[in-house]
Amino acid sequence: MIRTDRLILRHARPDDLEALHEAFSDPRAMRYWSGPAHHDIAQTARILKTLIAPDPDRQEEYVLECDGRCIGKAGVWHRPEVGYMVVPAFWGRGFAFEALSAILPRAFARWPEQAHLTAELDPRNEASSRLLEKLGFVCTGVEEKNFLYGGVEWTDTAYYRLDRPDQPSGTSL
Template sequence: MSAVPLLRTRRLTLQQFTEADAPAFFEIMSDERTNTFLPWYPVKTPDQAAKMLTDLQKSGWFYGIFLEGRAAGYVSLSGTAPYDLGYGLLPAYWGRGFAAEAAGAVLARGKALMPYATATHDRNNPASGAVMKKLGMRYCYSYEELWQPKNIPVVFRLYQINFDGSDSVYPGYAERYPHFVERDV
């Protein structure tokens, strides 16, 4: 993938976190509620946050979501299959459409560079699934994984959007874990 381009939406600016944003990034990644349904534990120190940011920025596009100059969360899109979309917001910004707005801008930018994008959410976090549906992603299947490093079983729902006009479904998680299709998702 190319460098992380600056993106603007009606309400948001999406840009890479800088050193000046380190306190805001630490606030996001140390917040218990923000990180409840994410694979990692909330960070405890600014140094842990700095290492996490370095690691996340190596995996593809990793944007800070800024509203009126304040970091509200992040959105990411990996540069290799399964082209995974991810996002997290501080609770003060939940329920206002910011995740879908930010993720939609990133998907629009990535559309020319990849055949599809996937996203997964913990079945116990239906609000994240609502964001995926709002983005035009379709539910494909669910699978159970022993989530690391938290070491807990989680049922994930996989959503996908195809940019190449195909009706293909990313098979990777279905091949690694027992999978099934849920009704009424």
């Protein structure tokens, strides 16, 4: 568990399902995700299952709790890739930045051999681009029309990288 000024970052529990489904079933939250909004809570339950029983070699994910309520998730979901999701009612308040500011140093400490962390996003998601850049990530490139969203729309992918803070940029361990 990690405490920040406004959040508790903790392991997921079964009772987080409804709150997480609030985000995963919202078309605004899912617009730039890996697929459309969940219509069936069983889809969200599969994600929750991986949060409850993560693979310790590749995951360091947390539920974001604010005032006793689950408002999203953040962390390293598939090492070295970082991901995050916040319930839209809580957007624009800096919760993802606050959570990731606490998680990123912990991830580098957990995996000392990890030279960098990465993130991928649809470049139209300007809020996430700004968030990653504020955290120190650098865009390393954009690939056009390489992701088929929901089986109907080809979208671009922007690739971001955050080098280990104690390592010169662009080097490998």
